[in-house]
Amino acid sequence: MSGRRFVRAILAAGLLSVPGGTAWGYAFTGSTWNYSPVVMNLSLGSSGMLMDGSASWNAAAEDALATWNDYLLRLQFSVVRNSSLPPADDDGANSVFFSNTFYGRSFGDAVAITTEWTVNNGRRRIEADTIFNANLDWNSYRGDLRGSSGGGTLYDLHRVALHEFGHTLGLDHPDERGQSVNAIMNSFVSDVDHLLPDDIRGGQALYGARGGGTNSFRRPATSPARTTASRYLFRGRADGVAADAVLLVNTRLGAKKYFKANGVESWRKRLPLRPGRNRIKLYIRKPNGVVSKVDQVTVIRN
Numbered sequence: 001m002s003g004r005r006f007v008r009a010i011l012a013a014g015l016l017s018v019p020g021g022t023a024w025g026y027a028f029t030g031s032t033w034n035y036s037p038v039v040m041n042l043s044l045g046s047s048g049m050l051m052d053g054s055a056s057w058n059a060a061a062e063d064a065l066a067t068w069n070d071y072l073l074r075l076q077f078s079v080v081r082n083s084s085l086p087p088a089d090d091d092g093a094n095s096v097f098f099s100n101t102f103y104g105r106s107f108g109d110a111v112a113i114t115t116e117w118t119v120n121n122g123r124r125r126i127e128a129d130t131i132f133n134a135n136l137d138w139n140s141y142r143g144d145l146r147g148s149s150g151g152g153t154l155y156d157l158h159r160v161a162l163h164e165f166g167h168t169l170g171l172d173h174p175d176e177r178g179q180s181v182n183a184i185m186n187s188f189v190s191d192v193d194h195l196l197p198d199d200i201r202g203g204q205a206l207y208g209a210r211g212g213g214t215n216s217f218r219r220p221a222t223s224p225a226r227t228t229a230s231r232y233l234f235r236g237r238a239d240g241v242a243a244d245a246v247l248l249v250n251t252r253l254g255a256k257k258y259f260k261a262n263g264v265e266s267w268r269k270r271l272p273l274r275p276g277r278n279r280i281k282l283y284i285r286k287p288n289g290v291v292s293k294v295d296q297v298t299v300i301r302n
Contacts, residue, residue, distance in 0.1 A: 025179030026202025027172040031118040031125040036075045038168070040065060041083035043097045044132070044157075051141040053233070057157060058082060060140040061096055064161035067266050068169065070218055070237050071200050073208030075169065090117055092127055094168070096161075098134040107133045111189055112160050114167035128168040132157065142262060144191040159184065159193045171202050194266040197240045214239040215246075215284050215294040224277070224298035231270045232299050234280060240265045243284035247291065251279045258283070273301040 044057035054060040058081055065077040087095035089103045102113050110133060117127035132138070137148040140158045148154040166185050173187040183198040217236040225232075238246050246261040252274040261269035271280065282295040 025174035025177075025181030025183065026185065026198055026205065027174045027177040027179070028202075028206070029116060029167065029170050029172045031116060031122055032170045032206050033075055033125050037078035038075060039078050039080060039094060040165075040168075041080045041085050041087075041093055041095045043083045043085070043087065043095065045098065050157075051139050052158065054140045054158070057098075057138075057140075060158045061161045064158055064165055066218070067162060067195060068165055068203060070266075071195070071209065072169075072203055075207040077165070087129060087131075089115065089129065090127065094127060095129045096132075097130075098132045100134045102131055107135065111136065111155060112164050114164045116167075125170065130161070130164045130168065132160065142193050145189065153189075155189065156193060160189065162195060162199075163189075166199060166203065169203055170206050171199070174198065174202075194263050196265055200265065215243060215282070217280075217282055217295050217297045219297070224300050226300045226302055227273070228302050230273060230301070232273050232278075232301075233268060233270050234261075234297070235266075235268045236261075236282060236295070237266055238264050238284055242286060244287050245285035247283040247285060249281045249283065250274075251281065252276075273299060275301050 042058040042061055044061060047057045049055060050060060052060070054063065062079050062081070065079060069076050083095070085093055085095065087097045087099075101107070102110070107113065112130060112132045115127070115129045116125065118125050137150060137152065137154050138157050139154055141156050145156065146154045163184050171185050173185060174181050174183055175186040181198045182192070182196050184192045184195055185199050185202065215238045217234060234248060236246070243264055246264055246267045247258040248261055248269055248271055249258055250271055250273065253272065259269060259271055261267040278299045278301060280297050280299060281293055283291050283293050285291045
């Protein structure tokens with residue numbers, strides 16, 4: 001685990017107890033958005049192909065926003081890609097960018113900072129900028145944190161963005177509120193590279209749970225999706241309590257040829273395709289070993 005911390009500009013939170021008496025460790029900043037979509041202006045600049053296949057910093061950040069969208073009912077993020085809007089504090093726009101300073105101030109040991117501008121005695125959020133520390137080495141990848149070729153840590157923009165956009169929603173650091181939980185919203189950058197159940201339940205406590213089932217594909221923009229590629233990236237979500245593995249089956253490749261997706265709560269997997277129509281079935285394996293089909297999508301390879 002890295003010694004560097006996530007830092008927010010304003011900190012205020014508390015533990016929430018949900019109906020039924022179950023206490024989760026997620027914490028709130030005290031302010032939320034009262035409209036949707038919340039527009040995020042991405043101006044992270046060019047990067048070349050990143051380690052996880054993202055075409056740019058902005059693409060990695062946009063995927064993190066889309067991951068939160070998968071779970072939330074009353075709030076959705078939208079993006080302005082490659083925004084030309086100059087980032088500014090207290091300008092009414094939500095900017096996402098790299099900088100050597102936090103609006104002229106030192107980052108200290110912070111990896112990234114998310115600001116909070118509110119009205120109505122701090123209850124309604126009207127602006128949130130996310131600034132990534134440009135003094136650090138960055139890429140976008142999955143798995144354990146990696147070392148930088150120059151020494152120190154090579155930071156993963158995608159996992160840091162998931163954390164910072166949690167702050168944008170109104171979530172805070174549960175570990176700084178005396179809670180001991182597994183969560184990407186904890187205050188230290190760690191080997192956790194995806195949203196965990198505590199993070200998801202925190203976001204849904206603020207904005208409600210999106211319908212369509214907990215265990216499902218992230219739907220392609222068009223249905224059925226079309227591609228000329230021999231391999232296609234599938235993404236989705238699964239309940240980490242109800243499932244301990246996510247399995248994909250392309251019926252064109254054999255009825256029981258399973259491919260295990262990486263991750264559970266927010267998973268992704270590139271699957272080979274045959275020319276023509278490919279029906280991809282999603283299965284979860286439960287902790288008791290039972291495998292159940294929960295969803296399917298169709299992708300046509302031209």
